[in-house]
Amino acid sequence: MPHSSDSSDSSSFSQSPPPSKQDSSDDMRKVQRREKNRIAAQKSRLRQTQKADTLHLESEGLERQNAALRREIKQLTEEMKHFTSMLSSHEPLCSILTSPPPPPEVLYATHSFHQPHISSPRFQH
Numbered sequence: 001m002p003h004s005s006d007s008s009d010s011s012s013f014s015q016s017p018p019p020s021k022q023d024s025s026d027d028m029r030k031v032q033r034r035e036k037n038r039i040a041a042q043k044s045r046l047r048q049t050q051k052a053d054t055l056h057l058e059s060e061g062l063e064r065q066n067a068a069l070r071r072e073i074k075q076l077t078e079e080m081k082h083f084t085s086m087l088s089s090h091e092p093l094c095s096i097l098t099s100p101p102p103p104p105e106v107l108y109a110t111h112s113f114h115q116p117h118i119s120s121p122r123f124q125h
Contacts, residue, residue, distance in 0.1 A: 091097060
């Protein structure tokens with residue numbers, strides 16, 4: 001029965017067909033697609049990292065600006081307290097605040113609002 005063994009041997013070799021041109025071009029496309037995908041993923045991760053770095057720098061800048069504004073608020077508050085204290089100590093002694101206000105004609109007496117008009121025939125009545 002040597003013949004039967006030959007048929008079984010030949011069947012074991014013929015289980016997978018030889019690769020065709022179609023299969024190899026499909027494999028090439030898969031490899032190219034994977035490579036493009038890998039590059040796109042790398043670029044995406046790089047952009048994400050750059051965005052995070054930019055946000056971090058912006059955050060630090062805003063923190064510095066916030067601290068400077070808080071210092072300015074503190075300084076202005078202290079200045080306001082100082083001026084309020086000065087005003088409080090000045091109010092009882094102030095002659096302007098204790099005397100009645102002058103009439104409006106006294107305030108504006110030094111100003112002459114009635115200036116002569118331009119002497120042009122167009123402006124004369």
